Amino acid sequence: MFETTAAVVGLGLAILACGLAFWRGLWPERSAAAVILVGWVLSALVQSSQTFTPEWGVFWVDLVVLILFLGLLMRSRRLWLAPACAFQLLAVASHLAMLIDHRIAMNTYLMALSIWSLFILAALLAGALTARSARRRRDDAPLPPDRDPA
Template sequence: MLQTAFLILLIGTCLFAFLRGRTDERLAAGGMMLAALITPLAVSSGFASPETGVLGIDVALLTFLFIIALKSDRFWPLWAAGFHVVGTTIHLATFVEVDIWPPAYANAQGFWAWPVLAALFVGTLLEARYRNN
């Protein structure tokens, strides 16, 4: 149920970003959609051990969001990158503490995708409102 809700919000937010955003919003939406599409393919152990494939995707998305944040004249990419840093570092904790309960690892890692998505939505909303004034 939660995955379905996230997927609906992801598609809606990214569509909104493609239609009403500028380059930064569109690039971030594309990167987030791509990461969301390939992440399930990279899960190898069902979060029973460190998911190095998912970590690689998260590091790539973090790098992409960081580059957008460095080049952007808006604040939302900083928030998106900052939220994604937390989600990415959760993977690192599993290398230190290998006895993490798999559902806790999966939920903690997935939780931080919501604020990243919210940052994109709010950034697109403010951008669209700014251009309409």
């Protein structure tokens, strides 16, 4: 999986974005970063050695990542998760397109997956960079009348 320059650069970007999310992020960013890193490792482990076949193992990993992202989106109010879920859904749809129509070129299939993963990392990066302001907004928000100590 990490035999090409693009794959190594992508892994480096994933480590940087996830590292920033662990450092500056709130629990949604940290959880998503953990899901992304585990997904990258699992994808490398289940990747098929056959060149021109759909990646069934990677499809299942991406589907589980999509479900976990949707769970995070439903539990948190962080807006960056919506585009991350959308891009992950596009990755799953790319797998399905390849499974349905074998005329799709392998390079097109792999490039689509690479592009969607970069957009997911960009969404995570945006979430990590805005996490501090979200924490400040949450901390500065007035208490509801029933919880106001005054």
